[in-house]
Amino acid sequence: MNRSVLNRIPxxxxxxxxxxxxxxxxxxxxxxxxxxxLAYALEQALLKQNLRSYVLDGDDLRYGLSSDLxxxxxxxxxxxxxxxxxxxxxxxxxxxxxxxFISPYRKDRERVKALFSPDRFYEVYLDCSLEVCERRDPxxxxxxxxxxRLKEFTGISAPYEPPLSPALVIPTGEMNVEESLARxxxxxxxxxxxxx
Amino acid sequence: MNRSVLNRIPxxxxxxxxxxxxxxxxxxxxxxxxxxxLAYALEQALLKQNLRSYVLDGDDLRYGLSSDLxxxxxxxxxxxxxxxxxxxxxxxxxxxxxxxFISPYRKDRERVKALFSPDRFYEVYLDCSLEVCERRDPxxxxxxxxxxRLKEFTGISAPYEPPLSPALVIPTGEMNVEESLARxxxxxxxxxxxxx
Numbered sequence: 001m002n003r004s005v006l007n008r009i010p011x012x013x014x015x016x017x018x019x020x021x022x023x024x025x026x027x028x029x030x031x032x033x034x035x036x037x038l039a040y041a042l043e044q045a046l047l048k049q050n051l052r053s054y055v056l057d058g059d060d061l062r063y064g065l066s067s068d069l070x071x072x073x074x075x076x077x078x079x080x081x082x083x084x085x086x087x088x089x090x091x092x093x094x095x096x097x098x099x100x101f102i103s104p105y106r107k108d109r110e111r112v113k114a115l116f117s118p119d120r121f122y123e124v125y126l127d128c129s130l131e132v133c134e135r136r137d138p139x140x141x142x143x144x145x146x147x148x149r150l151k152e153f154t155g156i157s158a159p160y161e162p163p164l165s166p167a168l169v170i171p172t173g174e175m176n177v178e179e180s181l182a183r184x185x186x187x188x189x190x191x192x193x194x195x196x
Numbered sequence: 197m198n199r200s201v202l203n204r205i206p207x208x209x210x211x212x213x214x215x216x217x218x219x220x221x222x223x224x225x226x227x228x229x230x231x232x233x234l235a236y237a238l239e240q241a242l243l244k245q246n247l248r249s250y251v252l253d254g255d256d257l258r259y260g261l262s263s264d265l266x267x268x269x270x271x272x273x274x275x276x277x278x279x280x281x282x283x284x285x286x287x288x289x290x291x292x293x294x295x296x297f298i299s300p301y302r303k304d305r306e307r308v309k310a311l312f313s314p315d316r317f318y319e320v321y322l323d324c325s326l327e328v329c330e331r332r333d334p335x336x337x338x339x340x341x342x343x344x345r346l347k348e349f350t351g352i353s354a355p356y357e358p359p360l361s362p363a364l365v366i367p368t369g370e371m372n373v374e375e376s377l378a379r380x381x382x383x384x385x386x387x388x389x390x391x392x
Contacts, residue, residue, distance in 0.1 A: 017243070036202055
């Protein structure tokens with residue numbers, strides 16, 4: 001197949017069909033900072049407005065695409081590399097992609113960012129202190145990590161590098177889900193519109 | 197995050213929004229059997245009817261998600277495993293996914309098939325003889341493979357295992373693109389409708 005004869009659909013045409021722009025909201029933050037809760041709440045809110053979005057969830061990838069990977073720094077990097085490429089394909093398909101990955105390393109997030117044009121990738125930092133995250137501990141993982149029963153756990157025995165210049169910061173340690181969602185919706189509102 | 201509180205959007209709700217079902221058409225066949233040409237022609241045809249589809253292309257994956265992989269049997273398997281998981285995520289996002297991978301090994305295709313319920317995965321065999329594919333040779337790859345300048349090339353120096361019970365066979369050695377496309381459209385027509 002000569003690639004030049006392949007008649008691909010440009011993203012702009014998909015955006016016209018969907019009546020909104022496509023981009024990725026890359027949520028990053030400590031375990032229990034509220035990434036998945038906020039991601040799924042946003043997906044629901046967007047659906048109510050007939051906006052097409054999809055949550056790429058760290059847990060889902062770990063059970064599927066990245067089931068061959070562990071939690072070493074190398075494997076975490078590879079996991080985020082793959083997630084970035086999947087997000088790129090899904091944005092190219094016209095979707096608003098909401099990712100929910102700890103994605104602890106700055107260089108991994110920067111590498112994903114470099115796959116996108118600047119108006120299609122927004123890094124969103126869920127800023128929640130370790131103390132608050134550990135107090136919440138909905139999965140009991142912080143406790144296990146403190147007891148040494150869970151190795152390489154971000155925040156306890158593995159590092160988390162906060163973004164230096166995120167597109168948006170949401171202080172999820174102080175805001176509840178509704179407030180966080182409102183902040184996020186406000187952020188994307190004027191980024192949805194297709195430019196003529 | 198307690199997974200039970202996460203409010204995921206069921207695929208059925210996305211299908212209602214899109215007004216068509218979501219599934220994968222897994223095209224398989226020798227190099228130059230017409231997979232990508234047909235895949236992109238179908239994508240165009242579906243867009244004209246406001247149906248949301250996306251071509252997952254072998255070449256694209258090789259430059260992105262699978263850029264760390266080569267063409268050994270193991271790496272081919274891993275490439276197809278990843279492609280299958282990406283296709284699954286995209287179907288879950290409500291899209292008609294059209295894949296264009298040689299996917300030469302039967303067991304790799306079976307493994308992908310097992311990720312889906314039976315009415316969401318259709319294996320489509322583009323049946324074109326090696327002679328015809330080699331005569332076409334749009335990328336000049338068969339010639340390079342015959343000269344030994346391209347190693348592990350499917351059909352020449354690497355095996356291709358045709359499907360045993362594909363959902364659809366298209367004899368692309370005898371049919372042109374328009375005829376092949378018509379056959380494919382006919383196949384999916386009564387699979388698009390959302391069951392009440």
